[in-house]
Amino acid sequence: MNHIVKPGETLSTISADYRISLSRLIAANPGINIHLIHPGQKIRIPGLPSPGSLPYAINISLSQRRLTLIHNGKVQKSYPIGVGKMLTQTPTGDFVIINKAPNPGGPFGTMWMSLSKKSYGIHGTNNPASIGKFVSRGCVRMYNRDVEELARIVPIGTPVHIRP
Known part of the structure; x- marks a missing residue:
């Protein structure tokens, strides 16, 4: 499934919300700049259906x-x-x-x-x-x-x- 980034969220807070490791979240989103995500951006959450x-x-x-x-x-x-x-x-x-x-x-x-x-x-x-x-x-x-x-x-x- 995809998560739409909200203001103030980071990859760390998103990984905590979905209870998955940061490394697994990064691996599911190749090419992502881990230091630069923005509101409205789609982040793939591995392991959950759409x-x-x-x-x-x-x-x-x-x-x-x-x-x-x-x-x-x-x-x-x-x-x-x-x-x-x-x-x-x-x-x-x-x-x-x-x-x-x-x-x-x-x-x-x-x-x-x-x-x-x-x-x-x-x-x-x-x-x-x-x-x-x-x-x-x-x-x-x-x-x-x-x-x-x-x-x-x-x-x-x-x-x-x-x-x-």
């Missing part, structure tokens, strides 16, 4: 506190979510799911799905009363049964669009 090749997408509305699963352009299901509080807001933008980890422990419930932004993900919760509220440190919380269902459906590489 989001356009997948039938699924996830749309997240922070204001409505809803996650909507899209399949082939049509709404398949909508889930209630908890999102970041004022001081630790959920980031907006376009991301992809880069990995899944069942039973991550602690407050993350029974499933963790990492987003292509370091330290952020979609996960379950050990506090179901937090769903529907602005309570997290930026992650998207779901009921455990819902995040498990979602994780069974969507593949790695699924695009995630987070909007205010």
Whole structure:
């Protein structure tokens, strides 16, 4: 898949966001000047499918506190979510799911799905009363049964669009 460079990003921050080594990122982009990347530039991310090749997408509305699963352009299901509080807001933008980890422990419930932004993900919760509220440190919380269902459906590489 390709990543479009945003202002302030470096190859190091991009490699950290996608959890791949800097050397692997450089190898996937022959001829790139590692000291001179610019906003709007395309960077190839190895190991992830092109989001356009997948039938699924996830749309997240922070204001409505809803996650909507899209399949082939049509709404398949909508889930209630908890999102970041004022001081630790959920980031907006376009991301992809880069990995899944069942039973991550602690407050993350029974499933963790990492987003292509370091330290952020979609996960379950050990506090179901937090769903529907602005309570997290930026992650998207779901009921455990819902995040498990979602994780069974969507593949790695699924695009995630987070909007205010």
